[in-house]
Amino acid sequence: MLYSEHMKKIPTQAAGVIPYYMHDDGQYRFLTIQQVQGQHWAFPKGHRDLDEDIVLCAARETEEEIGINVSEYIEKNYMISDNYQYPSRANPGAIVPKSVIYFPCLLPSQLTIVPQAAEVLDYRWGTYSETLATITKDETKNMFERFAKSFLL
Numbered sequence: 001m002l003y004s005e006h007m008k009k010i011p012t013q014a015a016g017v018i019p020y021y022m023h024d025d026g027q028y029r030f031l032t033i034q035q036v037q038g039q040h041w042a043f044p045k046g047h048r049d050l051d052e053d054i055v056l057c058a059a060r061e062t063e064e065e066i067g068i069n070v071s072e073y074i075e076k077n078y079m080i081s082d083n084y085q086y087p088s089r090a091n092p093g094a095i096v097p098k099s100v101i102y103f104p105c106l107l108p109s110q111l112t113i114v115p116q117a118a119e120v121l122d123y124r125w126g127t128y129s130e131t132l133a134t135i136t137k138d139e140t141k142n143m144f145e146r147f148a149k150s151f152l153l
Contacts, residue, residue, distance in 0.1 A: 016045025067114030
């Protein structure tokens with residue numbers, strides 16, 4: 001995709017988790033949420049505060065969005081990035097490059113989700129295939145496939 005020279009790049013960074021648990025049938029189930037902003041489906045995530053630890057950001061944003069404190073379940077020794085661009089709402093004509101760092105988050109079971117209405121329209125648990133089909137952005141689908149191959153297998 002070509003962008004004109006007058007478009008500015010404004011970097012942003014976010015962090016989140018890939019929440020999952022082992023179902024009774026022996027398959028993992030993954031949690032995706034539908035964002036209010038943009039109405040796309042992805043994993044819980046949010047913007048990183050200045051000088052905030054990336055793991056703490058992932059835990060904070062996840063708790064804000066789905067109502068679960070996941071701090072003790074985050075696998076801190078593995079991270080995977082999802083990089084994409086989107087048009088700036090604040091600065092028309094600008095393209096915002098975004099980097100999201102995700103951490104695996106193996107939950108003990110299917111926990112009760114309490115979505116934050118201001119940011120989350122809906123949520124769903126799904127198998128790997130269902131989750132892959134649910135995720136909206138191609139970059140996030142690619143990241144999830146890389147995650148499954150490198151971390152789960």
